[in-house]
Amino acid sequence: NILQGRPPYIKTNESVFSIPVSWFFFYAFLFFMVGFYPLSDLYGAGKKTLILSGSRFKWLWSKYIWTVINVIMYYAAMILVLAAVTCAIGKWSTKPDDMLMGIDMQQFATGNEVLVWLILPMICACTIAVVQLTISVFAGAIAGYIVSIVYLVVSVYWVSPFLMGNYLMIIRNNRLCAGGMDAAAGIISCIIVLVVSVVLGSVYFKRKNIV
Numbered sequence: 001n002i003l004q005g006r007p008p009y010i011k012t013n014e015s016v017f018s019i020p021v022s023w024f025f026f027y028a029f030l031f032f033m034v035g036f037y038p039l040s041d042l043y044g045a046g047k048k049t050l051i052l053s054g055s056r057f058k059w060l061w062s063k064y065i066w067t068v069i070n071v072i073m074y075y076a077a078m079i080l081v082l083a084a085v086t087c088a089i090g091k092w093s094t095k096p097d098d099m100l101m102g103i104d105m106q107q108f109a110t111g112n113e114v115l116v117w118l119i120l121p122m123i124c125a126c127t128i129a130v131v132q133l134t135i136s137v138f139a140g141a142i143a144g145y146i147v148s149i150v151y152l153v154v155s156v157y158w159v160s161p162f163l164m165g166n167y168l169m170i171i172r173n174n175r176l177c178a179g180g181m182d183a184a185a186g187i188i189s190c191i192i193v194l195v196v197s198v199v200l201g202s203v204y205f206k207r208k209n210i211v
Contacts, residue, residue: 002026002078003121005169007177008159019156020169026078027125027168031148034070034129038063039141060137060205064198067133071126075118116173120183124167127190127197134201137208164190 006020041063128148136144155165159172159179166172167186174180 003117003168003170005171006156007171008179009157017157019153023169024152024156027152028149030071030074030125031129031132031145033074034067035132035136035145035148036141038067038133039136056206056208057202060202061198063133064130064201067129068126071129072122075122075125079118115183116175117170120173120186121168121170123187123190124164127194128164128168130194131197134197137201137205161185161189164193 002022003026004020005023006018009015009017011017042059128151132144132148134144135147151163152165152168155163155168159166159181161181164186166181167183167190171177172180174182
């Protein structure tokens with residue numbers, strides 16, 4: 001499962017820390033894809049657009065919107081690819097498996113599955129991508145991307161509601177894992193962080209010296 005992640009890491013003498021490879025590369029590619037265009041556009045053709053628009057806020061907010069839309073499209077593409085592959089191998093079903101990740105899936109309503117499997121991770125990914133763009137405005141696109149990658153790795157190592165990467169891992173949701181992340185709290189936290197990030201980025205960008 002690409003979005004599964006890994007169970008909480010418990011450090012012992014025998015334990016070995018490992019990154020869930022498919023999960024990590026899924027998000028590493030996403031943040032790479034959305035992380036470099038906005039700033040490269042600023043110092044390219046986008047500078048003319050910025051001048052013509054007459055508003056730094058409009059230009060920056062258009063990039064925030066572009067980032068969110070691309071994250072949503074990335075998830076939509078994933079769903080379409082998975083659906084196509086599933087149909088191709090003849091295993092399409094609208095009913096969930098009885099067991100998934102060792103969890104009895106019959107205890108979940110369809111709405112809960114969509115919340116845990118899709119809505120929460122997508123909102124969280126949008127938030128991290130927006131924060132990455134804000135960091136890029138302050139320190140450059142490479143710095144923004146490095147922060148996102150490090151953030152993902154740290155989130156795998158530590159289970160904490162302050163590390164939103166935990167909300168990207170389905171298996172760490174409290175519906176599937178004792179002491180896991182609460183979906184409602186995660187959505188609220190992501191929205192707050194997203195808004196604060198946009199505000200900070202907008203205030204700084206208004207004063208930024210663009211050469």
